[in-house]
Amino acid sequence: MNAAFIFDVVLAALVFTIATWIIAARDAFSAVVGFVAYGLLLALVWVELSAIDVALTEAAIGSGVTGMLLLGAASRLRKTEPTAVSVGLPMRLLAAVLCALIAAALGFLVLFPPGTIFTLAPDAMAHLPETGLRNPVAGVLFVYRAFDTLLEKVVLVLALVGVWSLALDRFWGGIPGLPVFEQPNTVLTLLSQLLPPLGIVVGIYMFWTGANNPGGAFQGGTVLAAMWILVMIAGLQHMPSTDRRMLRLLVVLGPAIFLVIGLLGFALAGSFLAYPPGYAKPLIIIAEAALTVSIGVTLGLLAAGPPERMARR
Amino acid sequence: MTLALNIFTALAVFAGTFFFLAGTVGLLRFPDALTRLHALTKADNLGLGLVVLGLLPRVEWPFGAFKLISVWLLVQLSGAIVAQLIADFVRREEPHA
Amino acid sequence: MSAVTLFGLCGPALVGLGLFGLITNPQPLRKIIAFNLLGTGTFLLFGVIARRGAAAGLGGDPVPQALVITGIVVAFAATAMAIALLLRLFQESGAASLDSSGPNDASEATDPS
Numbered sequence: 001m002n003a004a005f006i007f008d009v010v011l012a013a014l015v016f017t018i019a020t021w022i023i024a025a026r027d028a029f030s031a032v033v034g035f036v037a038y039g040l041l042l043a044l045v046w047v048e049l050s051a052i053d054v055a056l057t058e059a060a061i062g063s064g065v066t067g068m069l070l071l072g073a074a075s076r077l078r079k080t081e082p083t084a085v086s087v088g089l090p091m092r093l094l095a096a097v098l099c100a101l102i103a104a105a106l107g108f109l110v111l112f113p114p115g116t117i118f119t120l121a122p123d124a125m126a127h128l129p130e131t132g133l134r135n136p137v138a139g140v141l142f143v144y145r146a147f148d149t150l151l152e153k154v155v156l157v158l159a160l161v162g163v164w165s166l167a168l169d170r171f172w173g174g175i176p177g178l179p180v181f182e183q184p185n186t187v188l189t190l191l192s193q194l195l196p197p198l199g200i201v202v203g204i205y206m207f208w209t210g211a212n213n214p215g216g217a218f219q220g221g222t223v224l225a226a227m228w229i230l231v232m233i234a235g236l237q238h239m240p241s242t243d244r245r246m247l248r249l250l251v252v253l254g255p256a257i258f259l260v261i262g263l264l265g266f267a268l269a270g271s272f273l274a275y276p277p278g279y280a281k282p283l284i285i286i287a288e289a290a291l292t293v294s295i296g297v298t299l300g301l302l303a304a305g306p307p308e309r310m311a312r313r
Numbered sequence: 314m315t316l317a318l319n320i321f322t323a324l325a326v327f328a329g330t331f332f333f334l335a336g337t338v339g340l341l342r343f344p345d346a347l348t349r350l351h352a353l354t355k356a357d358n359l360g361l362g363l364v365v366l367g368l369l370p371r372v373e374w375p376f377g378a379f380k381l382i383s384v385w386l387l388v389q390l391s392g393a394i395v396a397q398l399i400a401d402f403v404r405r406e407e408p409h410a
Numbered sequence: 411m412s413a414v415t416l417f418g419l420c421g422p423a424l425v426g427l428g429l430f431g432l433i434t435n436p437q438p439l440r441k442i443i444a445f446n447l448l449g450t451g452t453f454l455l456f457g458v459i460a461r462r463g464a465a466a467g468l469g470g471d472p473v474p475q476a477l478v479i480t481g482i483v484v485a486f487a488a489t490a491m492a493i494a495l496l497l498r499l500f501q502e503s504g505a506a507s508l509d510s511s512g513p514n515d516a517s518e519a520t521d522p523s
Contacts, residue, residue, distance in 0.1 A: 008413035012420045019424050023431040028439050035443055049457045050469025057479045061486050073493045080506040087434045095433040103426030110418035119463030120473045136472035152480045159487035163494040191394040302490045
């Protein structure tokens with residue numbers, strides 16, 4: 001019973017309390033604010049579980065960009081809240097019993113794990129020096145399970161196409177409907193002139209250091225996307241219309257280069273996404289750089305939403 | 314020497330958390346949005362500054378210290394901007410306040 | 411009861427809370443938030459499995475950690491699509507509800523294009 005354990009107990013209790021608040025809050029705005037705080041506390045829990053890459057991803061994507069999307073939706077849907085019909089008490093009790101049973105079953109699995117712990121850490125570390133990377137999570141993401149990462153990136157592009165397809169037909173290729181300041185607000189202008197240079201450096205650093213320390217393309221790309229969204233909301237840059245060729249090229253650049261490197265693996269090393277010996281790290285860095293730019297643009301466009309007006313030609 | 318540094322860290326971090334607590338009490342007890350914003354930004358900035366000051370002897374000099382201080386400066390910047398934006402919005406919503 | 415087991419019990423509790431919110435809250439936005447809660451609880455379970463697999467000088471097994479990173483990104487993509495669908499539903503029918511007996515039955519008269 002030392003200080004670290006007390007800290008962990010308090011953290012777990014806080015996470016559970018905020019989760020209960022999220023479910024029980026009366027209006028959606030309070031629930032979203034609780035969700036953002038919950039995501040940040042969860043990032044602390046990930047650090048306590050020695051998973052720093054996951055903590056960075058949770059703080060950036062799980063709490064940051066998701067919170068922004070939820071906040072925008074909550075503000076737009078504010079008028080619909082009083083008309084919702086709530087669920088009756090018997091249904092609530094039944095649902096509570098069901099959920100408690102499921103939680104108890106999962107908790108039982110946690111409290112009584114199987115006797116032998118099966119772990120892939122020794123296998124992951126055994127082959128890591130050949131790849132030139134020192135961060136084992138980056139090794140798993142880009143060498144051992146590179147196919148999953150390629151598909152994950154393609155899922156992001158598919159989600160973008162799905163969001164764009166929800167626009168009205170006549171607005172296809174138009175400008176996204178992110179609410180922005182039309183006349184630059186002086187207060188926000190100060191922030192969006194001071195923060196983006198720093199943010200871009202931080203984002204690129206997070207991508208670059210992901211090879212050896214916690215970090216990586218997804219975390220760095222999210223910081224870049226956040227800087228772009230800040231500049232667009234402040235009104236300092238116009239939102240691009242979604243039929244611009246450069247924009248679409250940047251979205252596709254990441255997965256395309258990753259796919260090309262994967263196909264080159266057929267010719268140079270024998271199978272899809274295999275790296276020729278000695279060239280693994282340069283190829284991974286090239287793929288990650290393209291992915292960082294692509295993730296930044298895709299996340300920014302996902303946060304901006306479907307097109308809602310046409311550009312004036 | 315390390316004992317003095319440990320005491321310094323403990324005192325500074327305790328003082329910092331005291332200011333955080335004061336800011337939260339202000340959030341809960343002050344009557345309207347503008348006074349609550351004032352309590353939050355002033356007390357939290359000072360609290361974070363004291364916590365960063367207390368942690369400075371424990372990190373590697375210079376880059377660790379540089380990162381901690383830049384975290385404090387960034388929180389000050391974004392906190393001030395956000396407080397100004399919220400206060401502006403509150404002003405516009407209640408012109409008689 | 412170690413700290414890791416404590417977080418490991420927190421995970422199923424979050425799953426239960428998220429599932430409860432998903433079933434009982436009628437507003438679609440609250441369902442999306444509860445779904446995210448459910449997802450993060452599942453990721454926390456993975457995280458505890460990763461922490462228990464600490465070996466070879468690492469703090470945790472890196473394979474479940476990489477799976478969780480992939481999961482967080484895909485969950486965000488799904489949330490973005492769900493929110494876009496919800497806002498479109500609100501635009502078309504005027505009410506953000508999954509109730510099929512809503513007031514607006516003539517929704518096909520809104521936009522013929």
